[in-house]
Amino acid sequence: MEWEIVIGLEVHVQLSTQSKLFSGASTRFGAAPNTQACAIDLAMPGTLPVPNEEAFRYAVMFGLAMNAEIGKRSVFERKNYFYPDLPKGYQTTQLAEPIVGAGEIEIHLEDGSSKSVRLHHAHLEEDAGKSLHDAVFSEGHGMSGIDLNRAGTPLIEIVSEPDMRSAAEAVAYLRKIHSIVTYLGISDGDMSQGSMRCDANVSVRLKGEEKLGTRTELKNINSFRFVERAIKVEAQRQIDLIEDGGRVVQETRLYDADKNETRSMRSKEVANDYRYFPCPDLLPVELTDEYVDTIRQQLPELPDAKSTRFASEYGLSAYDADQLTQERAVAEFFEAATQHCGQPKLVANWMMGELAALLNREEIAIAQSPISAEQLAGLIERIVDNTISSKIAKQVFEAMANGEGDADAVIEKRGLKQVSDTGAIEKMVDDVIANSAAQVENYRSADEAKRPKMMGYFVGQIMKASKGQANPQVINKILKEKLDALL
């Protein structure tokens, strides 16, 4: 039997506003607990929420970038449930009339193909606080601690249609969302800090079947890698279950990364009933066409447009252009370096090769790169003007990564300058020839056709003698002259 996996994602993105969605409390990350939770966030009696204009602007930017309808009129509703990190006893969110309606985006897969994923809608809502359960208190009193700093932070929840058919497609979609929100500058998109969180609805059906299978919802998956693994393991669980004659139960499941398995979060409590109703404290928000059009005109260049431009303007391959435009910071680094040295292809190669490896190894983002765009351009300039070979350049790069300064400083300090001085190279060639009587004899007695290949040995010896710094073109020229003179 051939199975098909069907995935829909709900992505929560924290908007990087200064203040909260309904209050003037700060949203800064990492403050001491409860120092950024004001009377409104704490649901004190008599307080009234007033929505943050910037959150609406960000949500509209997102909607436009997703080619979606914009809700010129949107309504906040109350989603009622009890949890200690939700002081009001309800989450203020949107349901029937969200700020962003249906839309569509292209996702790019590793094999170079693309596919369109439909957006069901995206809505504005407030985040909850945090419950701290274990090991935060020295005394074991068995209580939970509540930090409400995050309560009221604006989120957009982005709901896709069930259009993805593999874990890889889900990851590509998530990366696209990440790319768009960071390009727009509406979120830092940092999954490790919870700025971007993902729930996945997963079901399976036999290939060719139209009807969707029963789905399960995987909650709060907090990295791109885990999204892929969680979906794979959950889909396999469902397939095994059905093939063994079982039935999938619609439920919420939690992915356990340590055990690489999903498990049911079903509690004995009755299923939730959120009893949504329009929030009486908030009037409908109405946006004018002019407002939306102004935002449309201010949208920055988005990843797809940038990728197309990189390919045409800099002569990059479609693959390279795509790789370099997924992250705005990477694209900006590329353009800055290219502007300095005028060598787009070399910049692309170094960024996707040495620099990517360095960032990966150090587990840092390009913003924290120890080598700046200008410094990388400086290194490339020294390759282009033959001061150093590509091989030596890798050494210089490592030294720059270790904070030894610009390419010129490293080359100077370590004496790595390529030797093109004919006199010095001639001396090395003479020495090697003098010490390689047998090889010289072989060269002399060999067919003329075989001789060029036999020069490799001598070139290797000379490079070794020069610690890789002799200019290979100059070596070749002098060596050939000297060997041929012996014929």
Place this chain on the structure above:
Amino acid sequence: MAVDAQTVHRLAELARIAISDETLEEMSGRLGDVLKLVDQLQTVNTEGVAPMAHPLDASQQLRPDRVTEQDCREAMLALAPQSEDGLYLVPKVID
């Protein structure tokens, strides 16, 4: 029409309200009265009338994105039954 006991218990659970057996009957009747009122409203012909989110014929004012609130942690924590290390303490909750 009275609301049956099972529904009252379910509503009470959702609202985190304890209901004793003595008050169950009264509650059932009062909720039934509310539903009667709703039934009465249902008889009105609303054909072609747009659903109303709010009785005021106005739209929401938005505020500029500025931090205007000061840290009021100590005052707020003082109102809580229990707190420690700047955190509100509640009975342990685990999903």
